Amino acid sequence: MSVELNHTIVHARNNRESAEFLAEILDLEVGAEWGPFIPVSTSNGVTLDFASVPAGSIARQxxxxxxxxxxxxxxxxxIQRAGIAYYADPGLKHPGEINHHHGGRGLYFLDPAGHGMEILTRPYGSPTSNTPASETSAR
Incomplete structure (x- = not known):
């Protein structure tokens, strides 16, 4: 069996709020609450399990x-309709901009718990091209 990431736990101040926030931005479904977790699954089968923890114990991821x-x-x-601040860089130094790395587009924004979220259309290291993200292999 090949190794695949199955799920990861995402600490949040409010697990429902954070799960619904990400699901809304990415047009994903929020799953049924399971124990202390609110899951959001991606199309490649990885589940982000949001768990409420005390705010002081959340390390930015x-x-x-x-x-x-x-x-x-x-x-x-x-993101724009919701008035969410977004940036072209992970250091949040270029507000209101997107980047065009690797021949694609990308941007960064923060979720309600302060985690850095990124959306990108080309994986890092991709040759500069017009190949759709769905036709490239992620690293």
Whole structure:
């Protein structure tokens, strides 16, 4: 059997709020609450299990989501409509901009718990091309 990431736990101040926030931006479904977790599954089968923890115990993490161009456009529109601050860089020094790394587009935003979320249309290290994200292999 090959090794695949199955799920990861995402600490949140409010697990429902954080799960619904990400699901809304990425047009994903929020799963049924399971114990202390609120799951959000991605199309490649990885589940983000949001768990409420005390705010002081949340260490900022980074989560990057590879999306197709049309999915980027839709997520970007939802981010703009909601008035969510977004940036071209992970250091949050270029507000209101997107980047064009690897021949694609990307942006960063924070979730309600302060985690850095990224959407990108080309994986890091991709040759500069117009190949859709769905036709490239993620690293």
């Amino acid at each position: 980074h989560y990057a989501f590879l999306v197709a161009d049309d999915e980027f456009d839709a997520a970007y529109a939802r």
